[in-house]
Amino acid sequence: MMARRESLIERYRITRGRKFRLKDIDPGDTHEITSKAQAEALLQEGVDRLSDLQEKLYAQDRWGILCIFQAMDAAGKDGTIKHVMSGVNPQGCQVSAFKVPSAEELDHDFLWRTTRHLPERGRIGIFNRSYYEETLVVRVHPEFLERQRLPPPLVTRRIWKERYEDINCFERYLTRNGFVILKFFLHVSKDEQLRRFVSRLDEPEKHWKFSLGDVHERAHWDDYMAAYEQTIRATATPHAPWFVIPADHKWFTRLVVSAAIVDALESLDLHFPRVDQEKRRELEAARASLVGDAGDVADTVVGLAPARQTGGDDDDDDGDAPEDGKRKGKKNKKKSKRSKDTD
């Protein structure tokens, strides 16, 4: 699996963009994966592995992950996020979708709206679209630039180069601060997009996803492809690589995205926080105090059982002590601490 994963990722990972050409990656490619069933089995392995790794990421609370998804409409961003992240505890994962910016957002620097949604340490943040729209849709539709109300002297021919540079610096800064960045471009073909649009019209439960605006954007297909190619060329770096992933087969897209995220997490040497001697003593004292308490709890639980309340932060502990027992336990802990002090 490891070797296959590595070969899957390497093929689509861009860490130095200078020579990147979009046409070198075929949207219909599925590399060595020959069937949907095979891909789905491998994806399930990835989902399970991701779930394990994310628990450690959360417990360790040092690193954070930022996954950025960019694509043409109907390339499968939403479905990929859903299927790849479905095994992850939502408490450790936050998805932010960026649509048309608000008036307040337009009145700020262009990174402001997304920065507010950056993940905390210990979490996987997912950006469904991102600040890259600033060098994609805004480049294809210059009228969107005017909406940002930049002072006219600052809008020069250098503006895209400046944005690439600013994004690169920003991403370098984030990685220096413990946030691993993975950028995914789901590369769908124009024909496959057409098929998916038509299926949105044909299937009633997909009607809500259909937008005439998306269809009109097809007229700008070549401009978008040029903007993507330039953006990836300028912003693929070793610390914040782009993954350009064939997207004509959804099952293949999902598998590669999953592999890339698992690979990044595995490179971090995640582990549950190690317990030092002092903490170990504290845990033992807590156990002693709780064991002493267990008698009281057993006595009272019978009488209290019908009125028993469940605490707000239950986890997977086998025994849920009733609230009263918990409070007593705390009191006893204090007592035992004090008696230790006076020993």
Place this chain on the structure above:
Amino acid sequence: MMARRESLIERYRITRGRKFRLKDIDPGDTHEITSKAQAEALLQEGVDRLSDLQEKLYAQDRWGILCIFQAMDAAGKDGTIKHVMSGVNPQGCQVSAFKVPSAEELDHDFLWRTTRHLPERGRIGIFNRSYYEETLVVRVHPEFLERQRLPPPLVTRRIWKERYEDINCFERYLTRNGFVILKFFLHVSKDEQLRRFVSRLDEPEKHWKFSLGDVHERAHWDDYMAAYEQTIRATATPHAPWFVIPADHKWFTRLVVSAAIVDALESLDLHFPRVDQEKRRELEAARASLVGDAGDVADTVVGLAPARQTGGDDDDDDGDAPEDGKRKGKKNKKKSKRSKDTD
């Protein structure tokens, strides 16, 4: 005034930090200003000018201003902000004070907490302390760095150099996006700080400002001065200059800060938005429709007067039309538009 302002600012503005030495600036300096009264008169001129400029800044809604204040305790940050900005419409000015970071803030990259408070276009944002604490107090007290929960492999000897670099890139990015940055270090002497601490003890209305923690920080005075000098050396740039302002005389500090902000605003060639021909036609149509309305309003105002309600967004217009009149005005405007279409 212009010449004096320029000479006041030039003396303390650092745009290239490489050779900067803190000891070259005397905290007791007052340059050519010989009396408090003279300084206060000049400050009043500055306050008035700032108020005018800020109105244009707001109306034009293109540029934004970010003023950062850093200083040792009791150097006069709060008083300076109060006196310099007192003439400015609060709607166009937002002050953010950064104290001990929250757990949520510590769980993010170090720029996150301040970025959320960056000003909108058209506004003057004031940071009372800022992300510079990251290379000041955090450098003097390395235990604060541990609280940020950075992954250990990322905490290397290069960390301060990286932070300077990241801050420089971030500030370059902000200026490219229309936000003018002015950074003020209020340079107070250790003796003057002592006098001010004592006066906080002596005057009951200043007791709330006294903190024993601030007094303890005096033990780290030299470390702080070294951290300030290094920070200014590394982050004074032509696009985001530092102003190192003598702060043993509060009236002098305020005057120089005011002069620097006025100077920056004047360099922007601010003006009220120009009205083009189309907009002018729209205004004339609105006037015609309102004049037609005036008769109706006069008829109804008499009867409605006691129940008259004030709208939420009154401004300095001379006549406040009652709500009913306003609504009618809008309807008529629509009508006149339609009739124009059919003409």
